[in-house]
Amino acid sequence: GENVEQHPSTLSVQEGDSAVIKCTYSDSASNYFPWYKQELGKGPQLIIDIRSNVGEKKDQRIAVTLNKTAKHFSLHITETQPEDSAVYFCAASGNFNKFYFGSGTKLNVKP
Amino acid sequence: EADIYQTPRYLVIGTGKKITLECSQTMGHDKMYWYQQDPGMELHLIHYSYGVNSTEKGDLSSESTVSRIRTEHFPLTLESARPSHTSQYLCASSLTGRSGYTFGSGTRLTVV
Numbered sequence: 538g539e540n541v542e543q544h545p546s547t548l549s550v551q552e553g554d555s556a557v558i559k560c561t562y563s564d565s566a567s568n569y570f571p572w573y574k575q576e577l578g579k580g581p582q583l584i585i586d587i588r589s590n591v592g593e594k595k596d597q598r599i600a601v602t603l604n605k606t607a608k609h610f611s612l613h614i615t616e617t618q619p620e621d622s623a624v625y626f627c628a629a630s631g632n633f634n635k636f637y638f639g640s641g642t643k644l645n646v647k648p
Numbered sequence: 649e650a651d652i653y654q655t656p657r658y659l660v661i662g663t664g665k666k667i668t669l670e671c672s673q674t675m676g677h678d679k680m681y682w683y684q685q686d687p688g689m690e691l692h693l694i695h696y697s698y699g700v701n702s703t704e705k706g707d708l709s710s711e712s713t714v715s716r717i718r719t720e721h722f723p724l725t726l727e728s729a730r731p732s733h734t735s736q737y738l739c740a741s742s743l744t745g746r747s748g749y750t751f752g753s754g755t756r757l758t759v760v
Contacts, residue, residue, distance in 0.1 A: 538707075571748040580654075580738050580751030581691075624689055633745050635696065641689035 539564040541629050543639025551647050556617050558642045560627035561609045567629040570610050571636070572601060575624045584625075585612070617646045651675045654739050654752035661729055661759055669724045669755045671739035678744050680722040684708060685736040685754070697722055698744075729759045 540563040550556050562570075568589035573581035587594045587601045587610065594601050598617075603610040614621055627639040652673040661667055671680065682695040683706075693706030697716040711733070712726050722741075726733055736756050740749040 569748070573749075573751075575689075578753075580740075580753045581749075582751065583748050586748055626691065628748070630748075633742060633747065635693070636742075636749055638691045641691075643689070 539567055539629055539631070539637040541627060541637045541639045543627050543642060545642060546640065547643045547645070549645045549647065550617050552617060552619060554617055556614045556621070556644055556646075558612045558625055558627070558644075559609060560611070560629075560639050561607075562629040562637075563608065564629070564631065565605075565608065566631040567637075569630045569633060570601070570603060571628050571630075572612050573626040573628065575626065575641075577623075581624075581626055614644075617644075619646050619648050622646045652739060652741055652750050652752040654737075654755050656755060657753065658756050659758070661757075663730055663759055665729050665759075667726050667729055667757070669737055669739075669757070671722045671724070671752060672720050673722075673741045673750070674720060675741065675743070675750065676719065677741035677747075677750070678719065679742045680716065681740045681742075681749070682706070682712075682714060682722070682724050683738040683740065684710065685738055691738070695724065729757075731759045733757060734759050 543560045571586035574584045575581040600613040625642045628636045630636045655670045683691045692708035694710040695714040697703045738754045739752040
């Protein structure tokens with residue numbers, strides 16, 4: 538089955554700086570890569586996703602990049618704000634079947 | 649506004665009790681999932697269903713059971729709760745070929 542690894546497990550940045558979270562996957566059949574944000578006391582929420590036919594996708598301060606050859610994808614958050622503090626999960630899926638999640642990154646944005 | 653609902657949000661029960669965690673979605677999603685989230689954050693798949701009358705065990709062994717009699721409803725049952733079942737339980741759903749997961753807000757279960 539698929540194996541998704543996520544790094545780092547914790548990340549602390551100063552407000553206004555950028556944050557990058559990286560994930561690798563093992564199954565070349567995976568073709569859909571969502572990112573989720575989980576705030577305290579809530580379930581994870583989809584924030585951005587990318588399909589394997591696209592190398593990069595951007596939505597305001599958030600961007601995701603995908604390198605199919607190397608089997609890795611990354612989440613980039615620019616101009617971080619305290620409300621970006623949360624746990625972030627990457628995931629990989631083949632044709633929207635079962636999703637395989639990374640182990641999570643706890644992001645702390647210091648004001 | 650959430651289209652997938654989990655009840656209760658918090659539950660404290662005694663050892664040996666039978667409990668059912670409810671999960672319902674109004675999006676017409678065919679696939680539904682139960683995840684157990686440990687304090688270290690990791691999400692562990694314990695059950696999933698690809699449609700009515702279809703249920704499968706996930707990657708993490710669990711003493712719970714599930715049923716899928718209606719598309720919108722996917723309850724999880726523990727016949728005899730133990731302290732080791734203390735955890736956060738997250739329900740999710742998705743539509744075949746169309747979407748990622750939508751998660752509920754979770755049920756935080758404490759067995760004393």
